[in-house]
Amino acid sequence: MFEAAQLGHAVDKATFKNEEARLREGLLAAQLQLRQRADFPVVILLAGVPAAGKGETANLLLEWMDPRSIATHAFDTPSDEETARPPFWRFWRILPPKGNIAVLFGGWYADPLWHWQDGDEERMAQRIERIQRLEKMLADEGVLVLKFWLHLSRDKLKQRLKGLQADPRTAWRVTPEDKRFLKDYDRRIATCRTLLTRTNLAEAPWRVVEGWDANYRALSVCGQVLDALGHQLARESVKQRRVDAAPLVKSIDGVRLLDALRLEHPLAKPEYRDRLALAQGRFHGLMRSLAARRLSMVAVFEGMDAAGKGGAIRRVTAALDARQYRVVPIAAPTDEEMAQPYLWRFWRHVPPYGRLTVFDRSWYGRVLVERIEGYAAPAEWMRAYDEINDFEAQLTDAGVVVVKFWLAISQDEQLRRFQEREATGYKRFKITDEDWRNREKWDDYIQAASDMVERTNTPEAPWHLIGADNKYHARIAVLDAMCEALARRLKRED
Amino acid sequence: MFEAAQLGHAVDKATFKNEEARLREGLLAAQLQLRQRADFPVVILLAGVPAAGKGETANLLLEWMDPRSIATHAFDTPSDEETARPPFWRFWRILPPKGNIAVLFGGWYADPLWHWQDGDEERMAQRIERIQRLEKMLADEGVLVLKFWLHLSRDKLKQRLKGLQADPRTAWRVTPEDKRFLKDYDRRIATCRTLLTRTNLAEAPWRVVEGWDANYRALSVCGQVLDALGHQLARESVKQRRVDAAPLVKSIDGVRLLDALRLEHPLAKPEYRDRLALAQGRFHGLMRSLAARRLSMVAVFEGMDAAGKGGAIRRVTAALDARQYRVVPIAAPTDEEMAQPYLWRFWRHVPPYGRLTVFDRSWYGRVLVERIEGYAAPAEWMRAYDEINDFEAQLTDAGVVVVKFWLAISQDEQLRRFQEREATGYKRFKITDEDWRNREKWDDYIQAASDMVERTNTPEAPWHLIGADNKYHARIAVLDAMCEALARRLKRED
Numbered sequence: 008m009f010e011a012a013q014l015g016h017a018v019d020k021a022t023f024k025n026e027e028a029r030l031r032e033g034l035l036a037a038q039l040q041l042r043q044r045a046d047f048p049v050v051i052l053l054a055g056v057p058a059a060g061k062g063e064t065a066n067l068l069l070e071w072m073d074p075r076s077i078a079t080h081a082f083d084t085p086s087d088e089e090t091a092r093p094p095f096w097r098f099w100r101i102l103p104p105k106g107n108i109a110v111l112f113g114g115w116y117a118d119p120l121w122h123w124q125d126g127d128e129e130r131m132a133q134r135i136e137r138i139q140r141l142e143k144m145l146a147d148e149g150v151l152v153l154k155f156w157l158h159l160s161r162d163k164l165k166q167r168l169k170g171l172q173a174d175p176r177t178a179w180r181v182t183p184e185d186k187r188f189l190k191d192y193d194r195r196i197a198t199c200r201t202l203l204t205r206t207n208l209a210e211a212p213w214r215v216v217e218g219w220d221a222n223y224r225a226l227s228v229c230g231q232v233l234d235a236l237g238h239q240l241a242r243e244s245v246k247q248r249r250v251d252a253a254p255l256v257k258s259i260d261g262v263r264l265l266d267a268l269r270l271e272h273p274l275a276k277p278e279y280r281d282r283l284a285l286a287q288g289r290f291h292g293l294m295r296s297l298a299a300r301r302l303s304m305v306a307v308f309e310g311m312d313a314a315g316k317g318g319a320i321r322r323v324t325a326a327l328d329a330r331q332y333r334v335v336p337i338a339a340p341t342d343e344e345m346a347q348p349y350l351w352r353f354w355r356h357v358p359p360y361g362r363l364t365v366f367d368r369s370w371y372g373r374v375l376v377e378r379i380e381g382y383a384a385p386a387e388w389m390r391a392y393d394e395i396n397d398f399e400a401q402l403t404d405a406g407v408v409v410v411k412f413w414l415a416i417s418q419d420e421q422l423r424r425f426q427e428r429e430a431t432g433y434k435r436f437k438i439t440d441e442d443w444r445n446r447e448k449w450d451d452y453i454q455a456a457s458d459m460v461e462r463t464n465t466p467e468a469p470w471h472l473i474g475a476d477n478k479y480h481a482r483i484a485v486l487d488a489m490c491e492a493l494a495r496r497l498k499r500e501d
Numbered sequence: 502m503f504e505a506a507q508l509g510h511a512v513d514k515a516t517f518k519n520e521e522a523r524l525r526e527g528l529l530a531a532q533l534q535l536r537q538r539a540d541f542p543v544v545i546l547l548a549g550v551p552a553a554g555k556g557e558t559a560n561l562l563l564e565w566m567d568p569r570s571i572a573t574h575a576f577d578t579p580s581d582e583e584t585a586r587p588p589f590w591r592f593w594r595i596l597p598p599k600g601n602i603a604v605l606f607g608g609w610y611a612d613p614l615w616h617w618q619d620g621d622e623e624r625m626a627q628r629i630e631r632i633q634r635l636e637k638m639l640a641d642e643g644v645l646v647l648k649f650w651l652h653l654s655r656d657k658l659k660q661r662l663k664g665l666q667a668d669p670r671t672a673w674r675v676t677p678e679d680k681r682f683l684k685d686y687d688r689r690i691a692t693c694r695t696l697l698t699r700t701n702l703a704e705a706p707w708r709v710v711e712g713w714d715a716n717y718r719a720l721s722v723c724g725q726v727l728d729a730l731g732h733q734l735a736r737e738s739v740k741q742r743r744v745d746a747a748p749l750v751k752s753i754d755g756v757r758l759l760d761a762l763r764l765e766h767p768l769a770k771p772e773y774r775d776r777l778a779l780a781q782g783r784f785h786g787l788m789r790s791l792a793a794r795r796l797s798m799v800a801v802f803e804g805m806d807a808a809g810k811g812g813a814i815r816r817v818t819a820a821l822d823a824r825q826y827r828v829v830p831i832a833a834p835t836d837e838e839m840a841q842p843y844l845w846r847f848w849r850h851v852p853p854y855g856r857l858t859v860f861d862r863s864w865y866g867r868v869l870v871e872r873i874e875g876y877a878a879p880a881e882w883m884r885a886y887d888e889i890n891d892f893e894a895q896l897t898d899a900g901v902v903v904v905k906f907w908l909a910i911s912q913d914e915q916l917r918r919f920q921e922r923e924a925t926g927y928k929r930f931k932i933t934d935e936d937w938r939n940r941e942k943w944d945d946y947i948q949a950a951s952d953m954v955e956r957t958n959t960p961e962a963p964w965h966l967i968g969a970d971n972k973y974h975a976r977i978a979v980l981d982a983m984c985e986a987l988a989r990r991l992k993r994e995d
Binding site: 112 | 556559560562563564567568569570572573575580581582604606811814815818819821822823824827828829830835836837859861
């Protein structure tokens with residue numbers, strides 16, 4: 008991995024001057040085209056050996072390009088808003104929108120590189136898997152990810168640190184950590200090699216550049232940025248490269264998971280009232296224990312129109328203090344959301360410790376409405392199952408209790424509710440032409456929802472399929488499931 | 502202020518039940534209309550005596566309304582991202598978009614109410630002025646601001662705290678601060694009365710409600726919310742109520758501020774190079790002292806097209822580490838920005854301590870392009886001068902060094918640069934039809950910019966009018982002014 012970057016590459020001043028003009032003009036032109044098309048963003052990730060020129064490279068990129076659509080991000084100690092959420096939240100919040108460029112110092116590699124020297128192998132393996140999935144997802148979404156490793160051999164590193172320390176104006180730049188790296192060079196480099204090898208994806212390969220000679224480094228990095236940017240811009244559309252996915256197989260006997268669900272569960276109003284009060288009381292108590300244990304909760308509600316999502320959500324939130332929760336309705340994305348990978352709009356609502364976020368419809372829209380209406384191509388919604396499972400695993404790993412509900416009603420019951428809504432004053436707004444159109448696609452939704460449950464029903468973030476023809480039953484079932492999920496997680500923490 | 506809220510108001514159960522149904526249906530219908538029109542947002546602010554029912558009121562509002570377009574926000578200890586910025590930043594970041602409702606606990610009153618009992622009169626006066634301006638601006642932007650003060654007489658407060666403490670399930674809710682409030686009731690209430698009286702704006706009056714009886718409190722608050730919401734919805738447009746402003750007077754002799762500016766300052770390239778290196782070095786050093794003193798910097802660049810804003814900005818940023826600054830180009834707002842008061846899109850880019858944000862065009866668009874093109878009504882851009890001065894005063898008070906540049910070129914020089922751009926390859930993109938159209942409005946821009954400088958040239962955030970027909974001169978003048986501003990501020994801190 009690092010062999011070619013120890014050869015002592017260097018570029019003389021005349022060659023550099025010649026190349027510089029060409030590169031600068033090329034980068035500016037490419038950046039402009041990127042901004043005007045605005046159909047994909049660029050992430051340039053700078054990692055490497057200490058003192059190998061990460062800062063200088065970032066400065067150079069910003070100097071050579073138009074600083075208005077390129078920004079840098081360093082990842083030092085996380086802020087308290089960041090530590091209260093899953094580790095990758097801080098990366099999601101700074102992803103550049105389409106048409107823009109972000110330069111990340113270390114990015115998602117900073118942490119594993121400098122803090123896992125002594126090898127918690129399991130944690131390292133998990134982090135590497137997370138990184139692979141993140142980068143694959145970004146690439147699939149059209150993000151151009153360019154990862155640079157600036158390298159120095161042991162001797163060159165020693166020489167560089169010595170040089171910096173000798174000059175009082177630069178001595179402050181040499182940190183104790185830099186010295187430790189030098190002392191422990193071989194072992195550190197071995198870890199880095201493992202990490203780089205295992206994250207050297209076809210979609211986002213590592214680009215190792217010797218960091219010793221500033222001219223060589225500048226031409227190498229900027230040249231590669233220009234090439235890669237030009238290559239991606241030359242495609243007619245970033246979507247083109249997506250491979251077609253084979254369609255999911257329909258059940259041969261025509262029986263689907265959700266067909267088998269019992270929809271009607273009688274529950275009379277008096278009994279409902281008693282059980283509701285009990286369940287809400289229990290839920291209230293359980294939620295109060297969350298914050299102290301650095302836990303939070305996410306609840307997802309999916310189901311046909313008029314399945315009773317809103318009513319169930321109100322019975323959940325009524326048990327809580329208004330400061331504890333947020334209900335996020337998912338409708339058409341805003342244009343800031345459209346300029347990002349599709350999971351971005353959900354990441355921004357991930358709750359901090361102690362809080363509940365309720366999603367009224369969710370990321371599952373990708374494999375439901377977007378699949379059915381053709382807003383997402385088959386390859387896009389096919390890979391979404393995997394991306395969603397990874398997203399939810401990140402949540403649960405970070406202490407977020409995830410519960411997911413499919414509220415299932417019969418077609419007859421839906422019709423009855425539509426008609427009832429049209430008849431009652433303030434409920435009339437709830438029925439739109441779109442609801443009637445969706446109703447005609449009932450079968451497609453049952454198929455898509457069955458596939459969804461099958462592929463995203465994980466032990467940590469299970470689906471609860473709830474027969475909801477009786478609203479009372481559905482609401483109690485929802486609250487009970489949320490209580491159970493909390494109780495189980497709290498017990499595990501003890 | 503509090504007299505009527507000590508009368509022991511109460512509502513019996515039957516009356517409450519009757520009213521409840523009407524209110525709930527009304528609130529839901531109004532909320533739906535609000536969401537569908539989405540032309541203004543609602544801020545409900547809950548303040549008051551301890552234990553007077555703020556939490557219960559918020560819970561009730563969220564229970565009675567559709568939780569999908571209403572959210573609550575509490576303002577406890579600021580996060581570290583918040584403390585690194587001006588005090589009001591945390592309010593701006595949670596303002597609800599048009600069509601939505603936010604319930605704020607205390608909001609911008611939390612801090613002055615509970616922490617300024619002993620009266621730093623000057624700080625209190627400043628805070629009150631800030632609040633007045635904020636609320637006036639919000640109202641002018643169409644935000645419906647409803648401020649509730651939940652009150653308890655001294656006896657009722659005593660009784661309430663006693664009751665809570667007697668029950669082990671509620672005893673935890675009584676804090677030491679609550680007890681201090683009771684002990685010091687008269688003096689505290691006197692402070693509150695002053696605060697309320699001085700912030701009782703016509704646009705956002707206080708609504709004092711006795712908090713003792715839960716039924717009375719619920720009907721009063723929800724009834725007032727419904728009335729106010731209905732009133733605002735009944736207007737054909739929230740813009741309608743804006744009064745027409747008298748036009749600004751043109752200079753009688755036709756001479757405007759910017760006409761008097763000398764545009765040409767000879768500076769040869771060799772001298773420019775030397776001075777640039779010196780100024781950049783000085784700037785670099787000054788910027789490094791910022792973070793430790795909890796200071797940051799905002800630089801605003803305005804000027805005609807092709808005045809050299811981009812080039813000057815690049816000479817500024819080239820002196821810095823890429824991690825220290827961000828360049829924010831201001832073009833058309835995104836739809837999330839359109840759903841907020843116009844200053845919101847600038848607040849979101851206010852830098853934390855130690856950083857520089859460069860705005861390539863800025864909030865001054867309100868009194869330049871928006872005035873000239875008629876995007877903002879006269880009353881809107883007329884009040885903008887004041888709003889902008891307040892915004893900048895908030896920045897400078899919080900340790901942000903604000904510098905503002907108007908780069909001035911002659912019409913001939915602009916023509917020369919346009920033609921040059923059209924002739925050179927990668928610069929061609931910089932010229933659009935709009936630039937030619939703007940050029941025809943040259944005179945309007947000179948008038949608007951002259952008014953702007955006249956009205957927003959404050960000692961703390963001064964304008965620097967820079968004759969920029971010679972680019973070299975302009976760049977040096979910009980860097981020198983930034984250095985001077987930093988040096989002056991740093992000196993004051995010593």
